[in-house]
Amino acid sequence: MALGGLLVATGVLYLWNLGASGWANAYYSAAVQAGSQNWTAMLFGSSDAANAITVDKPPAALWVMDLSARLFGFNPWSVLVPQALMGVAAVAVLYAAVRRASGPGAGLLAGAVLALTPVAALMFRFNNPDALLVLLLVIAAYCTQRACEKGASRWWLIAAGVAIGFGFLTKMLQALLVLPAFAAAYLLAGHRPVGRRILDALTAAGAAVVSAGWYLLLVELWPKESRPYIGGSQTNSITELTLGYNGIGRLTGNEPGGLGNLNHDVGWGRLFGFGMGADIAWLLPAAVICLAAGFVLTRGRPRTDRTRASLILWAGWLVVTALVFSYMNGIVHPYYTVALAPAIGAGIGIGSNLLWQNRRDVRSATAMAGAVLVTTVLAAVLLARHSDWMPWLRAAVAVGGVGATVLLLVVGRLHRRAARLVAALAVTSCLAGPAAFSVATAASPHSGALPSVGPSRHGGPPGGFPGGGLLSSPNPHPDLIRLLTTDAGQFTWAAAVVGSNNAAGYQLASGAPVMAVGGFNGTDPSPTLEQFVADVQAGRIHYFVVGPRLMMGRSGTETTESAAIRDWVEARYLELTVDGTVVYDLTQGAGNLTGGA
Template identity: 70%
Template sequence: MRFDGWPHRAALGALLVSTAVLYLWDLSASGWANGFYSAAAQAGASNWTAMLFGSSDAANAITVDKTPAALWIMDVSVRIFGLNPWSILVPQALEGVAAVAVLYAAVRRVSGPAAALLAGAVMALTPVAALMFRFNNPDALLVLLLVIAAYCTQRACEKDSSRWWLVGAGVAVGFGFLAKMMQAFLVLPGFVAAYAVAGHRPLRRRLLDIAVFAVAMVVSAGWYLLLVEVWPSDSRPYIGGSQHNSILELTLGYNGIGRLTGDEPGGLGNMNFDVGWARLFGHAMGADIAWLLPAAVICLAAIAVSTRRAPRTDTTRAASIIWGGWLLVTAVVFSLMNGIVHPYYTVALAPAIGAVVGIGSTLLWRHRFCPPAATALAGIVLVTAVLACVLLSRADGWLPWLRAVVAVGGVAAATLLLVSGQLGATSARAVAALAVVVSLAAPAAYAVATAATPHTGAIPSVGPARHRFSPMGPGGLLNASTPGPGLTATLAADADDYTWVAAALGSNNAAGYQLATGAPVMAVGGFNGTDPSPTLAEFQRYVADNDIHYFIRGRLTFGRWGAASSGSREATAIADWVETHFTPMTIDRAIIYDLTRGPKNS
């Protein structure tokens, strides 16, 4: 099913406009969304050092626990448009629209506009995509950069292509690392294998090109690591998420191997309660990403069978290795990792699922006259409908009629697909349209419900508000604090006289006070409260020098004063020292200590 000219352009325009509406409509309802990153954007927009290092506050006490590429875009937006929810969140929405457009361009080169439109629609309507492209976590930029890298790799595999396409892929992956560190590297096996197998150049040239790709990637990612490592540590913020003020430790430990093994100093301990192949279909992740995952696996197998006798340089095979490798490696890692893993990470699977479904289902449709192809198409629709009913049943009471419609429509579409090769052109197109609608109805409804629901905190969830999974309550680890007007006024008074208007336990607690006052607030212990920044001695020196006005007593979810299963206990020591030596006062039900009034009498 191919179409060109104005119908194609109109359909593409409709896809991108619809995606933009889904990702931008009522975007400000989420407020600061993830206050942790919003506060860092506020800091970066007012201080160049904070912007360079991704500091949590403009006084540069500590950084966020990621490399700051995603923050750089938000920082620029805030510098131009001022600090508000729109300037924070619109960059991610536009990155989502751009990712759909690039995915469309990549799939169209291999399978034509119909497959490209289907791939783009699958990605745009994946619930976790509707969540994360409306949120200010770094996943949005990561996904865009990896889709660009996949497109460049695909172009590099084509005949008479320039080596610069592979260099471009390496640069995109490298900057993807600067968005979310080592997760960017999960696509590498598929990219390298695709060019090694299907590239048009002689083998020796292909191996040399892969080496150039690796150099481009290392340079694009490594320059920042080198910059941070050689920068004097006393003139930059502490590297959040590390125990020794080292970005290499952050890269290889907390955001690297530790995510696989669960051995993350300063992390939350082993989190393998649902580890295994079923994790992506379970209650935590299923509604985010699972809707078309079996369909993608069937399509990938169909492509492999259909291209088994094709020339080595076949573009469809090359694309299937690129996107299939991305899908399989990422899915296996997410399923088996023992460290910190959140359901929204699965947004990284959405482009690969879209591409494989678009390419594979279109290929099967072109061969629907053969019974095996027609049977595979019917199987795709039937298993997708069954899975949709299972996932919808978990949101008990929400749109109960949708399950019935998907079930009946799925059986009808699967039955008609079995005989689609015997139908006329018009009837066959109607059957194809029914199959697409039935397959996308449930995830599309869930995506719309996700977009219609405000999301805040560090772990957003998909779906309608009353059915969202929220493992933690307000405040503490996951949500930024929300100070009352009295406390805000107290903190803001004479703020210019201090380096930090206050110190608070953990980055999320500090972020809320900082966003409310517009003044730097020190995040004691970093995100989890387990980083040794500042040490007790350093904090005491800041107090002696009148650098900090208030200490705000708060809580972190894991243990007293944020003592998790590993990492530093300096935050505990600081909180205990303040409680022992200073007099508490209560404002808006918050307990604060004025550190400038001197110790209380013993």
């Protein structure tokens, strides 16, 4: 019943007023629209049903939304509900994993921590790939734990490899950050002889390679002229996308087609800073304390102890992922930290359970008190960054935290019923801040490519802001929509515009394919000027819409393809302004045809 209550509460939190966000991330919603209309677009994750270019991620997360849209129709609910259900499933699987190591109480606490982490409340209500990635990684962790148990079939470890492989097809190399932890847990704590453990680990790695590699092989072998351009790459290669823009470039900042190293907060403090702190930092120190204490308390147990194997797995997940997020120099966004939430929840659930069992030992009592004190002080700091929002909460958390800290120091001497009340006070004080922030996050509509946690700070239409921009999509006025939809069926693309976010806004509003020139950042060399001119001359593109200039620009004397295309159109066709937006009709006579293409 307690688990059922937790899952129902999680479902309410993640589903409540979900439609207020409209298309949420229009970039991915437009790809779902395309995939619901065209099977090739679905297979490759195209931005439009005419298959000009793909999104800059592999399409596994889109496949789930595509199927939902095909079953229930394309609308914001069919796009967003699968994400919310993935969040409920992730809480359930995390509960199951922690329960096997430390019992149902620890599992409930771990699940509650995951559900009430603000960035989880954000991303399980949003249509980025992170929701599916987190679910798959938690499933892989559960399977790895089962593989470590006595008498377990090697198929559990193979299943973990398959889950990681499909995680790769969701967000590429980020899915591999958990591999060191999973390998360490099985090789150090598995019941099989060491030789068999090594062979099993290699088999699981092979399963991961096969479950991810088939798609990479399919894309690379597919004739390029009959599939969309691979967005995010500079050579129309998914291998380059994997190793470059979505791979090593994320660590070094040298990303082909990226915007360069824009980070100024690299270092251990990034997870607590103004960018990421409110998303994930609330319970991070407590998780570290609980995990460290767990290793101390299980140091004398057998090598194959189930609880210690679980500690190795979740601690490794937390440390490796936290270090990468803290020191990566490429594109990194605060919402990426949702990948830390399961490890934080598991660490607190397992470690606090061990500490509570040993609460009569002054060292365990001190560790619990220290974790509560650090957590509530940190909550007060994070809440102070939003001082005009629920100012009383900061004081309540501080008072409750100090009281719980003092009582935990002597909790081993208290009657069992009194001790439970102290535990309840401690848990409530620690979860009050993130829970309130999660509710505020769920109560606020979110759109664009960079959603943020906490109370809403601005208004605006859920589909985007008029005029659009680098990270949000245009919300075109009715006259422009009518212009784009008129005779749209006679053209391959109703319009072309620089940047995928710009294209998404016009495509979602019109329902017709819109070519995203240059992909997400406007920096992909697709189409080339020559290809674009050929499409115009063949009558495939009706309009060119002048959206906001992205950060593509020029580098020295070089000009990107998208900038060259825009210049070519502006120099040759007559300008038409519709509802404040500049549009060029590419089927009408050019204003200046001299000079050729």
